[in-house]
Amino acid sequence: MFKLTSLNLNGIRSAASKGVEAWIAKTTPDCICVQEVKAQAPDVEGRFEELAGLKGHFHFAQKKGYSGVAVYTRHAPSDVIVGFGSPEFDAEGRYVELRFDTPSRKFSVISCYFPSGSSGEERQQAKFRFLDEVDPYLASLKTEREFILCGDVNIAHGNADLKNWRSNQKNSGFLPEERAWMTKLLSETALVDVYRKLKPESTEECYTWWSNRGQAYAKNVGWRLDYHLATPAIAALARNEEIYKTEKFSDHAPITVEYEFGL
Template sequence: MRIISLNANGIRAAARKGFFDWLPTQNADFVCIQETKAQLPQLLDRAFFPAGYHCFYHDAQKKGYSGVALYSRVQPDQVTYGLGWDEFDCEGRWLRADFGNLSVISLYLPSGTSKDERQQFKVRCMDHFKPMLAELAGDGRDYVICGDWNIAHKEIDLKNWKANQKNSGFLPEERAWLDEVFGPVGMVDAFRVVDPNPDRYTWWSNRGRAWDKNVGWRIDYHVVSQGLKDRVRGAEIYVEGRFSDHAPLILDYAD
């Protein structure tokens, strides 16, 4: 089972950069996309509905902003758009598809870098998610929550960690929250199950030749329930091409 996650930073821009030409070469079972920045009526080209996939979009109410998508080879038993929390759902940040005992989720947690108001919203999301994740971790289903979590967990997960300790995305309270998620809450950072190496990033600033110098952050995750931990077989961050300021995060799981 192969699952790809990508923050596209605009799905139409990613399409122009070749994402939908590359995707068929990957033979993915599920594809989770964040930051589509489009409304469904704007996606008239068939490229946005790849052959062989059932395709679902959850748009933000604000045009050109946020939004998530999920593609699946298999018809889901059920698709859930949002969490029933208006403040979060109006930004199109959660899309869940259920397949038997497996749930695949495309998630886009907010960034707090633009202003304090957004950081406070991010904190509210973290507070909302922690008990919810604990409930998911204990309900007996298998979960893969793919997406841009906008937090680098440990020093190994960003190049300039010393300079970023007071910046959103690497604040002590954000990192402590992930300690809880990957600790007592019971979820697993699937990438780190198979790849303990440094300099493995999924996002690079567009400033200062960060991509060329590999000055990046690992803020995109596959967060899985314990039942999937031993089924992780491989992980790849695709950097041979560039469709966005993020890279596709590809994980393979035993069926």
């Protein structure tokens, strides 16, 4: 089995102070994709190059304390791709891809952090630009190799993916244009939402993010923003999923899927 976790850390130093490394050691994933590292190379050196014996591969943002993604792995990749060729968004540290190629298979694990548009119209327009750029990139990548993209997509796709869907239809993360983009990704680009493949009917149990305002976490007023998006042949090998909520390492919960293959 190949065990793969995704988690938005909301700051690697903050998550580390809340016990995330001990949890990784206990759950023993093969890879963990993390987003919102909120650190630069000097912050990582000597402390976070590895977590629980897994080696990290990073894409840092140019802006200090902002964004940043990584994949931690127990298997040595055959190649590491940093960024997806977008000058605007590669500067924000949003994409890192580890390739595990063999003579019989080309396979990648991707950690990706989609922009949020919740801070205002300027960032919402940036989010739309990101969606416009990353979709054809993923469609092209799919013609070349199998992959699983893990990350904070910052979109709840369907009504079942957030608690208060009626009142959020004009809010970033649940806008009609964002949901339509996700529908297109799953239909025309033909990637698979692995969680929904395994749990097509789940509602309140599916949430992975909760606002820090009010008592959203205590009342489970959440959103499903964190995904495994896989090429169909890989998605067909997904067997088990878990959204871990016993401990809280950030404002997101880690989502883990086991796939029936090995690296």
